[in-house]
Amino acid sequence: MTTRGNDLSGKCGACRRKVSQGTGCEDCGLWFHWECSGxxxxxxxxxxxxxxCVQAKIIKKQEETILSLKRELELARTEIDLLKGELNLVDNCPEEFRTVSNSRRKLKKVPSSLDFKFALTSRFETLVMLEPQTDGDDIDQPVSEAKPKRKILVLGSxxxxxxxxxxxxxMGDAYAVTSIFKPNADLSNVTGDIGKLCKGFSKEDQVVIVGGPGNSLERNLNYQIEKDLSDIAQKTSHTNVRFVxxxxxxxxxxxxRCVREINLRLERSLVEVGAAxxxxxxxxxxxRSEHTVHGLHLNPRGKDKxxxxxxxxxxxRHIPVVMGVQNHFLG
Ligand SMILES: [Zn+2]
Ligand SMILES: [Zn+2]
Known part of the structure; x- marks a missing residue:
């Protein structure tokens, strides 16, 4: 403990002269003359x-900041590499998949000012990633000896x-994953073509829906998930859906508060609709640490999870947990 004004034997940490009265540093334990201590x-x-010691603390804090920034940079680089990989796949995918969601917009009549407004607020581009698939309807193709792969379609914002x-x-080789995501899309945009896209699917296959209405919640705090869900349920009853x-x-x-409410309603309405x-x-x-610094999206660690x-x-092997029970904000 720091004692003050006592008779001390030892040298001042600043001027190196003998200290008889002064104050001690809590960190390094050196004693200082009153006038040397400031x-x-x-x-x-x-x-x-x-x-x-104050300077050392500042430097240590700066080093910690640099270290955490380096870590974020590393994660961002990994993410960029993954995105580059996906873009390559987009370049190689068939044209009809790329335009599947824009076809409806093309059919629109002459744009009115309302359409223009709509286009501004719900703009999105369709990016498609196709994984190589072994199954198809082309009868001219030589029949493969290999067991047909189970299909997984990932639809996302x-x-x-x-x-x-x-x-x-x-999931490994037994599955063929196809991924289609639309940045800035709301749930009905993300799943608009779900019926068409999973037409050939069976109960062996899966549709995964990632990040539906979450990003547009601030524009519609009274969002009702039930209607979107029942649309999806009707169009997918011949296969399986994993709704994130x-x-x-x-x-x-x-x-x-809204996120929690919708997640609770999601669980409830699946039971009520009987969408098994x-x-x-x-x-x-x-x-939180599995989100980006900005906080809207998941970082690579979050995506792994x-x-x-x-x-x-x-x-x-999924053990169902009632959604919204764990809440870091509302307790
Ligand atoms: Zn001194
Ligand atoms: Zn000190």
């Missing part, structure tokens, strides 16, 4: 740290980025 004998400054490749890796719950909005935490072929995936366990949750759900 405290002017002010007893209110407790605990007191000498200049070099911007949250779907990077999930397709990870899921393919997690809404992610926490760390960029706008006040929306999380749809399984909700609880993502409330994904941590999400992929694990989806894979476990598909493999049937």
């Amino acid at each position: 405290t002017n004998g002010d007893f209110a400054i407790l605990p007191w740290y000498c200049n070099s 911007s949250h779907g980025r990077g999930i397709g490749q990870r899921l393919q890796k997690a 719950g809404l992610f926490w909005r760390h960029d706008k935490p006040w929306i999380n 072929h749809i399984d909700a995936i609880d993502v409330s366990s994904i941590l 999400l992929t694990r949750l989806i894979a476990e759900s598909i493999k049937g």
